[in-house]
Amino acid sequence: MPTTDSTIIKAPEALPVIEITRDFEAPLARVFQAFTDPDLIPEWLGPRELTTVVDRFDARSGGSYRYVQRDPDGNEYAFHGCFHTVEAPTTVIQTWEFEGYPGEVSLEYMHLESLGDTRTRGHFTSHYRTLEARNGLIASGMERGLRDSHLRLDELLARA
Amino acid sequence: MPTTDSTIIKAPEALPVIEITRDFEAPLARVFQAFTDPDLIPEWLGPRELTTVVDRFDARSGGSYRYVQRDPDGNEYAFHGCFHTVEAPTTVIQTWEFEGYPGEVSLEYMHLESLGDTRTRGHFTSHYRTLEARNGLIASGMERGLRDSHLRLDELLARA
Numbered sequence: 001m002p003t004t005d006s007t008i009i010k011a012p013e014a015l016p017v018i019e020i021t022r023d024f025e026a027p028l029a030r031v032f033q034a035f036t037d038p039d040l041i042p043e044w045l046g047p048r049e050l051t052t053v054v055d056r057f058d059a060r061s062g063g064s065y066r067y068v069q070r071d072p073d074g075n076e077y078a079f080h081g082c083f084h085t086v087e088a089p090t091t092v093i094q095t096w097e098f099e100g101y102p103g104e105v106s107l108e109y110m111h112l113e114s115l116g117d118t119r120t121r122g123h124f125t126s127h128y129r130t131l132e133a134r135n136g137l138i139a140s141g142m143e144r145g146l147r148d149s150h151l152r153l154d155e156l157l158a159r160a
Numbered sequence: 161m162p163t164t165d166s167t168i169i170k171a172p173e174a175l176p177v178i179e180i181t182r183d184f185e186a187p188l189a190r191v192f193q194a195f196t197d198p199d200l201i202p203e204w205l206g207p208r209e210l211t212t213v214v215d216r217f218d219a220r221s222g223g224s225y226r227y228v229q230r231d232p233d234g235n236e237y238a239f240h241g242c243f244h245t246v247e248a249p250t251t252v253i254q255t256w257e258f259e260g261y262p263g264e265v266s267l268e269y270m271h272l273e274s275l276g277d278t279r280t281r282g283h284f285t286s287h288y289r290t291l292e293a294r295n296g297l298i299a300s301g302m303e304r305g306l307r308d309s310h311l312r313l314d315e316l317l318a319r320a
Binding site: 016061 | 174175176221222223224241242243244245251253255257263265266267269285287289
């Protein structure tokens with residue numbers, strides 16, 4: 001049974017950081033797979049009304065990725081970055097850039113923690129270049145997209 | 161004629177950032193090459209008493225790098241990261257990790273600015289995960305290594 005929306009988002013006042021915590025009702029290895037398998041990314045990443053197409057997604061240390069999200073009006077939003085560290089089944093450290101704001105890159109840490117055979121806690125920390133960049137992203141409505149992504153991920157994890 | 165040591169280092173109190181500015185007596189394209197050509201990296205990167213061996217250095221967007229520095233006693237210091245953006249002749253955005261502090265990754269921006277046919281200004285900004293990580297790096301003596309690197313780079317640029 002999927003959890004209800006339990007995403008916790010913190011944006012410390014002094015540092016250009018967003019910290020996210022979220023529990024998932026699935027074992028560690030399965031949650032890690034959902035974050036790193038290019039075939040699964042379009043199943044959950046992004047708000048529900050967008051269609052995601054993975055251009056490349058080579059989830060290994062030293063690899064890179066790019067994906068494009070399209071809304072019902074045909075507008076496209078593309079994102080890309082490189083994978084600094086991919087260590088199954090717990091850790092991904094990667095860069096992230098929205099191509100609509102070129103040159104504004106963030107560094108993202110994901111750490112998955114096993115809470116037993118059927119529950120996994122995700123710790124996600126994103127570091128932005130400036131407080132303005134961080135605050136602008138929050139103002140853009142990232143929270144709704146993030147919560148929707150996590151609910152879609154719940155659904156994916158509950159299938160199969 | 162190489163410049164004398166003109167490296168300017170700033171560490172703002174409130175943000176985990178190091179900002180470096182340095183002028184080089186060479187044209188833009190030549191300075192960019194010194195930062196991105198794996199054959200030139202060992203000629204200048206790091207303090208003079210260390211020997212640098214490039215393990216891999218694929219300086220393109222989505223590429224990655226690793227190099228190892230050895231001191232006269234045989235101690236080795238290894239560093240690696242991925243290249244988020246490489247745009248000749250002005251821009252590199254990359255991650256950086258000293259393997260002696262695994263998991264502590266920084267995001268580094270390099271922007272080169274032409275000051276005419278024979279002079280180039282380098283703007284380098286490194287973003288650390290925490291103030292503690294930034295301050296620890298400064299306490300470790302990175303400044304001396306950085307100034308020595310830039311003096312060695314002056315020498316390289318003055319040759320040929």
